[in-house]
Amino acid sequence: MSDQVYVPKSKFGKWFNDRLPLLTLASHLTDYPTPKNLNYWWTFGGILTFCLITQIVTGLTLAMHYIAHADLAFESVEHIMRDVNYGWLIRYIHANGASMFFLAVYIHIFRSLFYGSYKSPREIIWIIGIIIYLLMMASAFMGYVLPWGQMSFWGATVITNLFSAIPLVGEGIVNWLWGGYSVDNPTLTRFFTLHYLLPFLILGLVVLHIWALHIPGNNNPIGIDVKKPSKDTVPFHPYIVIKDVFALLMFIIVFAFFVFYSPNILGHADNYIEANPMVTPTHIVPEWYLLPFYAILRSVPDKLMGVVAMLSAILILAALPWLDTSKIRSAVFRPLYKQFYWILVVDVLILGYVGAMPAEGLYLLIARVATAYYFIHFLIILPILGFKEKTIPLPLSITDPVLGGFPNTKIVKKKESLD
């Protein structure tokens, strides 16, 4: 929020800007005051934008060669891999790009959880983010179906069958989704259409996400409100831009490692077998980024309740700004929350692990305990913690702990009386 009114220097600039204030927007984005203490966990917003653009660009080029037909899709993907110039590279970037996108989004989400970025006044940013996350999962799922391999086919069958759990209308909805009585060509063509559409919806939501962010401004590792602009902020360009670019380069190294050295490690070998509606692979698993939710689905022995639990696990996040009753944003000043936060991280990792294992014996027991804990964290621990927890006093400003040492109540009081 730059408060000074921007006036373009050139005459043409002024003429244009009076008619369409794009230059004002550009100036806002460059000067945008950003808390100066943002750490590297804050670079994932930029990284995610990069991921989205990468997926759109590689996706558009793949669509020039891919054929969305049950008889031809599998071969057309092999054609891309073997015949199309750099087809292998584009497809591997696109396939691994989905995983990198989720890696970044999970870091981004857990960053918000740690620093309380979802709290007032940033609830709308958070909720838009959750919608983006849901659309990402839908896009990724439908994209995984397109190569029409065994995992594509059976993943599509299992996920679309989740809707059959709905009482009365479930069966009708599933046949409507399939355009038939099983996953088949009509399903493939509509999934391709939607897989093409959703990234653009995500792009639109990203614009809203950033717009909503620019109203209150960034949260920061200390989680206190920052006066803008002030000595606690730096302009977005060049300070944050250069930091984001550096982090992005580090991220691209990891990305490139997967693309060039182990492009199939995150996929599943069964997807190199063409879809066969007569045979289900002996062990079907979703992509790694959906495993925690898959574990929750399987941990409930009832079909409808399993689906309800899985959806609730995601939707509960949208209610987080109200479930977390603590007014203190950053976990830095919440000694108990900090511990529960890390327990949640471990819990989700355990869910991811057991989601990849067969749902029996000890794995099933672990999945059930971890599922229960997941809900306990959000529904019981967080609401109570806000009332019970003794938090550490907040500094007055970002600069304060650096210049004035650790805040003690005397200094805080004196400064308040000066204001």
Added chain:
Amino acid sequence: MSEKKPERREFLFTASYAVGAVGVGAVVWPLIDQMNPDASVKALASTEVDISSVQPGKTITVLWRGKPVFIKRRTPEEIEEARAVKMEDLKDPEKDEDRAKNPEWLVMIGVCTHLGCVPLNDKGDYNGWFCPCHGSHYDTSGRIRKGPAPLNMEVPKYEFVNSNTIKIG
């Protein structure tokens, strides 16, 4: 809110909204309904299967409406086992007599009622079928006995055209 009579204008507003809603609905419906199974999909409604070569104890799988259908020629022991089960032991109580009109032949859609995987033949704790996806066990009548699936495997409409041919659908 005062107790005044609705005016002409309010009536016009309400009527306009109502007509508008019907119009929107009429436009949206074709866009939704186009996703439902089309005429060509519905046309593939029945399949005839030659079962003369199926040995006792063996299962063949045929494709009907894009779904696998199990046709099992059961052995006397398997029929015995299916018929001996008490109704109270079943999650979805159904008599074997109702599922297999001709007890030697069990015809059912080979799709797990949990999330649609194809169960494996002659596996599981009840000598029937076992679904590898989420661990549902079915007995020799294709009834759910253990695991997350809520219902027995569905018996489609079928008939014996002659002693060697079954028509499904």
